[in-house]
């Protein structure tokens with residue numbers, strides 16, 4: 001069975017671009033705090049979601065709706081409405097993380113196919129079995145801290161599908177559990193749907209280059225002509241032990257294209273491209289390139305040179321295979 | 330400052346473009362944006378409260394800049410000589426061809442930022458909202474001149490073809506490859 005390519009869409013036009021570029025599935029979310037890409041001007045209204053699903057289905061593609069933030073205690077209305085709107089739109093699956101949202105979906109929307117978001121950080125056979133047995137979860141998105149060998153072992157011990165990130169921005173921390181953004185701004189991807197929210201980000205230029213500030217904290221400084229990265233704390237440069245360095249993670253993008261064949265062998269069902277906050281230019285190029293790469297591997301051909309083809313689209317101008325090939329110290 | 334950055338218009342073209350600063354570009358663009366707001370109001374819904382913000386757009390290779398308030402049918406665009414520094418909520422600076430590539434979705438805003446082809450200052454949230462609204466707008470050159478049907482297609486084909494040629498000629502980033 002060939003690998004399913006799951007592609008990002010932050011707007012209806014990006015959804016159409018992804019489908020036209022060859023996405024098997026597109027994932028997207030509603031324009032509120034129920035999804036982990038809650039950026040200003042991004043995402044779908046309920047009507048746009050209906051239209052998006054109609055377009056995708058007419059072209060043979062699926063739509064997976066991300067409702068993957070953690071619901072606020074005592075105020076679950078937005079998450080309940082998102083589930084109802086996803087079902088009404090005819091979504092092929094919803095991607096959830098929160099136990100209460102999973103429970104509500106399993107109880108009130110039994111026909112919705114449930115996928116477990118990377119935000120739930122389920123990385124053991126026991127955790128995955130719990131979600132599958134309790135809520136009927138059919139697919140789990142793998143946390144980006146596992147190696148390919150670990151995913152292969154996990155797949156042998158579980159009976160649900162797995163989906164692994166193959167390209168795009170990286171969270172170096174375990175997803176759903178990072179508090180760096182909350183610490184600096186009071187808002188986080190886990191609860192508000194956005195890491196390092198743009199209303200807290202400011203760039204200023206002086207003779208030494210560009211300084212990036214997050215809620216008043218200077219988190220990086222780029223010299224003229226130096227590659228830049230996202231303004232998240234994990235990609236900031238700090239002084240520790242008398243040395244200035246990227247303390248948590250360099251500004252690099254994940255590119256695991258060289259592992260597509262290994263992913264298929266490890267029993268992974270779907271490959272996910274990150275980037276709902278990116279534009280149509282990115283979506284078209286990345287989806288088209290990865291579709292060619294997946295088709296080539298499928299046909300027993302050789303690898304497509306994804307790294308070179310997409311070099312200009314990546315954060316910090318650098319790419320990494322992340323934890324997939326990492327041997328932890 | 331270097332005389333010519335990658336992707337910027339060559340000196341001769343900049344000189345030729347200079348008189349454009351005296352044309353009534355502002356009123357023409359104001360009309361075009363308002364006309365577009367009537368046709369596609371959802372694009373401005375996407376902007377929400379940020380429609381009231383002012384955006385100063387500075388083509389780094391031209392001597393004039395644009396100040397825009399994208400407030401739906403009340404939108405306003407002013408064209409100004411560069412020297413007339415105007416306070417704005419957001420300032421975006423990039424070579425003209427890069428700005429046009431961002432407008433029509435050919436280029437990716439994040440990639441342009443990573444590669445330092447654009448520089449931004451001011452309210453990042455307003456800029457992100459505008460970027461996302463423009464992304465979804467699927468703007469074409471015909472939208473700016475109000476051309477529709479066969480004429481619209483002709484305008485789009487000629488302008489997009491011309492821009493492609495211009496990008497190749499100036500070495501402007503294509504799909505955001507490192508500059």
Ligand code: SF4
Nearest residue numbers: 171172173178195234
């Ligand atoms: S700070 Fe970095 S690791 Fe933490 S949530 Fe944000 S992007 Fe992810």
